[in-house]
Amino acid sequence: MKIGLEVHVALPTKSKLFCSCSAEAEEPNTAICPICLGFPGSKPMLNEAAVTSALGIANALHCKINRNISFVRKVYFYPDLPKCYQITQTDGSVGGEGYLEIEGKKVRIRRVQIEEDPAQIVREGLLTLLDFNRSGTPLVEIVTEPDITSEEELRSFIANLRSILYYLGVDINKEIKADLNISLADIRVEVKNVTGIKSLIEATRFEIERQTQLIKEGSPIARETRGYNEKSKLTESLREKETDEEYGYIYEPDLTTFDINGMGFRQAVYIGEIAEKLAQGSDLNPKTIREITMLDSRSLELINKFKAEYKLRSIVHAIERYKKYGGEEAPSDDVIEKMTKLVEEDKIITRETVQDLKAGKQVAIEYSKLSGDQLDKLIRDFLDKNPKIVAEYKRNSKTINLIIGKITEKNGLHPKDVAKRVVEILSGY
Amino acid sequence: MASHIREFLGHEKPSDYYSKLAEELERTNSEYHAFNVIKKDTEAKNQVPFSTKANICVKGVETTAGSKMLRGYVPPFNATVVERMLKEGSFSFIGETNMDEFGFGTFGINTEVPARNAFDSRYAAGGSSSGSAVATALLKYHVAIAESTGGSISTPAALNGVVGFTPTYGAVSRYGLIDYANSLDKIGIMARSSDDARGVFDVIRGRDNYDVTCAIEKITNNKKGKLFVIEELLEKADPKIRSEFERLLDKLGKEYEIKTISMNILSDAIEPYYIIAMAEASTNLAKYNGYKYGFQYGEFNRRYNDFFTEARSNFGMEAKRRIILGTFIRSESVKARYYTKALMIRQMIINEMGKVLKDGFVISPTLPIPTPKIADVEKLTPVQNYALDVFTIPPSIGGFPHLTFPYAYVNEMPIGAQIITEQANDYALLDFSSKWEESFQYKYKHNIGSL
Numbered sequence: 001m002k003i004g005l006e007v008h009v010a011l012p013t014k015s016k017l018f019c020s021c022s023a024e025a026e027e028p029n030t031a032i033c034p035i036c037l038g039f040p041g042s043k044p045m046l047n048e049a050a051v052t053s054a055l056g057i058a059n060a061l062h063c064k065i066n067r068n069i070s071f072v073r074k075v076y077f078y079p080d081l082p083k084c085y086q087i088t089q090t091d092g093s094v095g096g097e098g099y100l101e102i103e104g105k106k107v108r109i110r111r112v113q114i115e116e117d118p119a120q121i122v123r124e125g126l127l128t129l130l131d132f133n134r135s136g137t138p139l140v141e142i143v144t145e146p147d148i149t150s151e152e153e154l155r156s157f158i159a160n161l162r163s164i165l166y167y168l169g170v171d172i173n174k175e176i177k178a179d180l181n182i183s184l185a186d187i188r189v190e191v192k193n194v195t196g197i198k199s200l201i202e203a204t205r206f207e208i209e210r211q212t213q214l215i216k217e218g219s220p221i222a223r224e225t226r227g228y229n230e231k232s233k234l235t236e237s238l239r240e241k242e243t244d245e246e247y248g249y250i251y252e253p254d255l256t257t258f259d260i261n262g263m264g265f266r267q268a269v270y271i272g273e274i275a276e277k278l279a280q281g282s283d284l285n286p287k288t289i290r291e292i293t294m295l296d297s298r299s300l301e302l303i304n305k306f307k308a309e310y311k312l313r314s315i316v317h318a319i320e321r322y323k324k325y326g327g328e329e330a331p332s333d334d335v336i337e338k339m340t341k342l343v344e345e346d347k348i349i350t351r352e353t354v355q356d357l358k359a360g361k362q363v364a365i366e367y368s369k370l371s372g373d374q375l376d377k378l379i380r381d382f383l384d385k386n387p388k389i390v391a392e393y394k395r396n397s398k399t400i401n402l403i404i405g406k407i408t409e410k411n412g413l414h415p416k417d418v419a420k421r422v423v424e425i426l427s428g429y
Numbered sequence: 430m431a432s433h434i435r436e437f438l439g440h441e442k443p444s445d446y447y448s449k450l451a452e453e454l455e456r457t458n459s460e461y462h463a464f465n466v467i468k469k470d471t472e473a474k475n476q477v478p479f480s481t482k483a484n485i486c487v488k489g490v491e492t493t494a495g496s497k498m499l500r501g502y503v504p505p506f507n508a509t510v511v512e513r514m515l516k517e518g519s520f521s522f523i524g525e526t527n528m529d530e531f532g533f534g535t536f537g538i539n540t541e542v543p544a545r546n547a548f549d550s551r552y553a554a555g556g557s558s559s560g561s562a563v564a565t566a567l568l569k570y571h572v573a574i575a576e577s578t579g580g581s582i583s584t585p586a587a588l589n590g591v592v593g594f595t596p597t598y599g600a601v602s603r604y605g606l607i608d609y610a611n612s613l614d615k616i617g618i619m620a621r622s623s624d625d626a627r628g629v630f631d632v633i634r635g636r637d638n639y640d641v642t643c644a645i646e647k648i649t650n651n652k653k654g655k656l657f658v659i660e661e662l663l664e665k666a667d668p669k670i671r672s673e674f675e676r677l678l679d680k681l682g683k684e685y686e687i688k689t690i691s692m693n694i695l696s697d698a699i700e701p702y703y704i705i706a707m708a709e710a711s712t713n714l715a716k717y718n719g720y721k722y723g724f725q726y727g728e729f730n731r732r733y734n735d736f737f738t739e740a741r742s743n744f745g746m747e748a749k750r751r752i753i754l755g756t757f758i759r760s761e762s763v764k765a766r767y768y769t770k771a772l773m774i775r776q777m778i779i780n781e782m783g784k785v786l787k788d789g790f791v792i793s794p795t796l797p798i799p800t801p802k803i804a805d806v807e808k809l810t811p812v813q814n815y816a817l818d819v820f821t822i823p824p825s826i827g828g829f830p831h832l833t834f835p836y837a838y839v840n841e842m843p844i845g846a847q848i849i850t851e852q853a854n855d856y857a858l859l860d861f862s863s864k865w866e867e868s869f870q871y872k873y874k875h876n877i878g879s880l
Contacts, residue, residue: 034506038716040494040723041486041504041605043640073712075759077737084715248759250708250768253612255641 003154003204004146004181007161008139010117011053012169017116017138018044018087028122028131036136038082043254050114050138051094052263056168057140058095058112065095068259071114071252076245079128080118082135087252088115094260100144100164102156108145115139140170146181154204158197172197180204184211187221191235194228203228207235311343314415317405318342318349325354346414375417379425382407390429400426432624434477437570438519440880447471450478450523450878454568457877461554462544463563466490466525473521478878479514479629480564481574483525484532485616486605487511494607495528495540495557497743499723508605509640510574510616510633517632523571526560530745531714532578532609533557535817536806537585539747546800547589548842548874553806555585555796558619562589565619569876572629573619578609579702580821582617583833587795587845590835590871592862594618594626597852598828600645601630602637610709611642613702613825621871623834623862630855650856655789656685656848661696663689665819666797673844674794677836681792688789694774694781695823701771701778702822703815704758708768711755714748717741750811779827786829786851790861793820795833795845824849832858834865838872 016023016036025031034042058065070092073085093113099106119135121128148154162172178200180191194203214221226235318339322331335357342349383390393399403422408415451469458464465483481487484494486504493499514520529539537544537559544559546552547566554563558575562585565573575582577595586593595617603614620626637643678687719726719740726740758767785791797819824831829852833845850857
């Protein structure tokens with residue numbers, strides 16, 4: 001099975017790609033000008049913020065970055081396209097030949113390109129209405145090679161892409177549009193314009209089942225373009241496709257080539273690497289940590305600001321505990337923010353804390369304070385009762401994190417206090 | 430030498446000067462059809478009249494680029510050149526001039542009512558900036574903002590005996606120019622003297638945020654001692670034109686070293702030019718489909734494809750030809766053979782001509798034939814017609830500045846020669862022709878607006 005994706009997401013810029021109209025207007029046809037309406041005589045200007053943003057994405061997807069970028073005209077006739085050509089990119093795109101890692105496998109990225117969104121078509125009864133507010137807003141299209149081989153991998157791909165894009169200011173939870181290419185046999189079937197992560201996965205699942213069934217029956221699979229119906233959750237044939245569509249690309253002569261040298265762009269945040277780093281300092285496996293860090297949109301950003309190893313661990317544990325005591329329910333943005341504050345202030349999160357957080361109560365729990373002798377006794381007791389763990393520590397010094405974790409959690413102690421003593425006491429064992 | 434602008438600004442004018450001028454233009458226009466729009470209610474006091482080619486947007490004035498498809502299009506903004514002319518204060522807009530539809534033509538006949546030569550209305554005005562040239566040859570005090578893609582300034586200027594100056598690509602903003610072929614389109618100037626052209630050039634040129642390709646700020650004046658004549662091109666000229674041109678070279682030979690050189694690549698300049706021009710034109714014309722601006726088709730109950738097809742049948746014959754050829758050229762199966770190759774040849778021409786132009790100017794006749802009658806032009810096949818751009822295409826495809834100046838009158842019709850220089854050396858051309866004008870007497874049949 002081969003699945004390839006063309007993912008479209010909106011770039012987070014205030015103004016449109018080729019003019020200074022707002023990209024965020026709501027009242028229909030209020031953010032328009034001769035440029036985004038394609039009036040005769042108007043010419044595009046390039047919004048550098050969109051280029052910067054797209055470069056960040058290409059870089060995060062390990063693409064080769066083109067020093068000189070250029071644009072092309074993709075010509076087709078449709079009422080939502082004011083110039084009847086879309087300004088997009090092919091060879092001169094911001095980047096290409098990259099990859100996105102999913103569980104030890106690389107899904108190759110063919111190209112990351114900038115393009116303008118057409119106007120929005122609104123159907124009202126027999127009328128077709130056009131809202132040009134969207135015309136010319138910047139999009140980035142991420143084109144993968146057909147390297148995804150299961151629904152599971154598609155989920156991982158989307159999850160990893162989501163976190164990478166999120167830290168570059170693009171939230172695909174809010175909006176994502178994709179074209180899917182799925183071939184179980186050697187016939188390529190395209191599913192166009194699937195909107196939303198949920199639909200994307202459902203459309204894929206349906207299409208895998210449909211093609212599997214056809215193969216079982218010995219029926220031919222048609223080379224065609226299909227659409228996804230969100231209500232029926234089915235894909236439907238739109239048109240048979242004998243040849244590739246003809247768009248008559250030429251270079252966009254109004255923009256020439258654009259030298260990106262010297263343009264700064266945001267560095268990537270790789271969830272996989274962060275999960276790895278967290279896992280090294282804790283007794284949790286990388287997959288669990290990745291799951292935790294993917295809980296919601298803000299968690300990674302919040303977590304990632306902790307530079308001290310033990311605090312990182314504390315928050316990861318806190319999130320895990322929240323899930324454990326909270327009925328496997330993921331903490332909301334709000335709760336994660338509260339928990340990170342507690343961790344920042346060196347406070348510990350217990351079963352009670354979680355219950356309070358869930359109830360929306362104010363939480364402020366102090367660490368237990370023990371005298372030096374009391375603490376030492378507690379540690380010795382634990383070590384005496386757990387000779388296996390001590391033996392494990394002698395083989396692998398990282399086991400110290402497990403020991404600290406167990407002692408602090410049980411007794412509501414500050415990990416830093418415990419850590420100091422544990423090291424010293426262990427040296428006598 | 431003679432600046433008509435300065436002369437005009439220094440003279441007292443009667444209070445009804447501009448209204449009388451509009452009336453007289455209106456009268457003359459029924460014979461010469463130089464103008465599509467004549468502005469009547471001008472508030473000008475003591476400003477030099479200027480016209481714009483009908484593909485340059487003027488806020489509030491119907492701007493059709495000579496096409497039925499744009500009938501009724503009133504731009505809500507001024508082109509940068511218009512904005513700069515008005516802001517400068519010495520110029521007053523008097524109207525929009527006739528042209529071949531979207532600039533598609535060498536003689537000005539590809540429009541509903543063609544402009545006619547100011548020296549004899551039976552003759553072709555030249556194109557595509559036909560009206561700009563005719564208006565310049567009719568009006569005593571006036572400058573024209575014209576536009577050229579492959580010779581649309583040089584050719585009509587030569588046929589009407591005026592100065593036609595096409596600046597370096599990228600020296601003048603194209604914002605507000607209704608596109609023909611964006612990588613080749615250049616806004617330029619026609620005037621009755623080189624000094625006037627220079628005056629306007631300094632007003633309109635320079636960077637513009639609204640046109641990314643307009644990036645040239647510094648214009649040089651590197652004088653050249655040599656004049657190159659390109660053998661392969663001169664061979665294409667009619668014997669009559671050739672002998673007149675050789676007489677011109679004899680005159681210029683007193684001051685310049687004249688050298689005949691061979692530049693093989695220029696024998697192959699017309700094809701890549703038309704390939705690039707048509708490919709780009711066919712995309713630029715995609716937006717005209719009868720419901721946003723200009724011509725309104727109105728039958729909204731039809732399917733999209735039927736609606737577009739019907740609405741787009743209003744293009745003229747030459748426009749349809751270029752849309753079809755341009756679309757073919759862009760198609761996947763032949764693109765590498767035509768479009769991609771044409772882009773490569775363009776780069777080779779730029780490199781080779783650039784080398785030659787470092788050492789001297791290139792000079793040639795502007796048109797290979799004497800001014801034809803309109804009736805004769807109508808008989809030409811498209812390919813015969815395109816071949817007549819042989820002298821104007823090399824500088825056009827390379828983006829090199831060029832200037833045509835009148836140098837003789839044969840049977841009372843003017844003949845022009847064209848000189849080319851390296852990119853951004855535009856002042857050297859204006860200086861060259863200014864010097865030429867010291868010993869040359871312009872002749873005109875009309876001097877509308879004389880003081």
